[in-house]
Amino acid sequence: MFADKEKCKRCGACAAECPYDLIVEDREGFPKLRFAAKKMCIACGHCVAVCPTGALSLPDLPVAPELTPEQCGVFGRDLRISPEQADQFLSGRRSIRSYKEKCIPESVVEELLDVAAFAPSAKNGQPAQWVVTRTPEATRRLAELTVEFMAINNVFPGVIKNWEKGFDKILHGAPHVALAHAPEDGFNPAEDCSLSAAYLELAAHSRGIGACWAGFLMEAAEGYHPIRERLGLPEGHGIYAALMLGYPKFKYKRIPRRRKVALKWLD
């Protein structure tokens, strides 16, 4: 069953919000799924989530199993944040480059990744898959392989020199690094993985966990087979994001300035 006619108020929100126009009215004005939904539904769940009376359930479809209102998260009014809180939260996030020698519990990392799964993705593809180092040793090994890549390719001599002197300018001694990979022939893997990583970083920030994009590692992982091998990447997958993760050693008391945004209003 799609619409529970006892509960449905025929408000039309489900049809209006469906990204692929897969919901039409039946003779009585109740929503019904078009046959094409079997092939075209992207299982975004918007119809179920937007219904004000909880009247809709998505049936089992090839793309995803049944979704009922009860399976959806509930919007807690008490948990809403003010614009001021949101602005401070977002502008107060910093890339962290000094970490405590303390690992993040695995359950917390998994919680962060669960939040990251809510990032927008093209056609709701949610293609990002993750490799996360469990230990500082595993993290350091990836930094070491990155230095190897730099030495072979004669790039970033300063970073190599620092490494030799005991300073890790690649992963900054973070206890963990999380890498997002996805099939290269997907719809928008780079955007999807970057957005997931942005969500991961913000979810971490909300829990007092620091993060920093690991650009050097990403570049090395792209071109250096030993890193791909170490990560156990499936054939045809690219790495589209890498984030150091750990507890920050220092607290930021101020929010630095950013350039005034370049904006042109178009009429």
Ligand SMILES: Cc1cc2nc3c(=O)[nH]c(=O)nc-3n(C[C@H](O)[C@H](O)[C@H](O)COP(=O)(O)O)c2cc1C
């Ligand atoms: C794609 C990308 C790659 C980055 N790579 C590195 C990196 O390899 N090392 C590093 O220390 N910071 C890296 N950063 C962090 C930026 O330097 C940082 O976001 C910028 O300086 C602004 O600081 P904020 O994030 O604290 O606002 C990277 C950021 C992005 C988005």
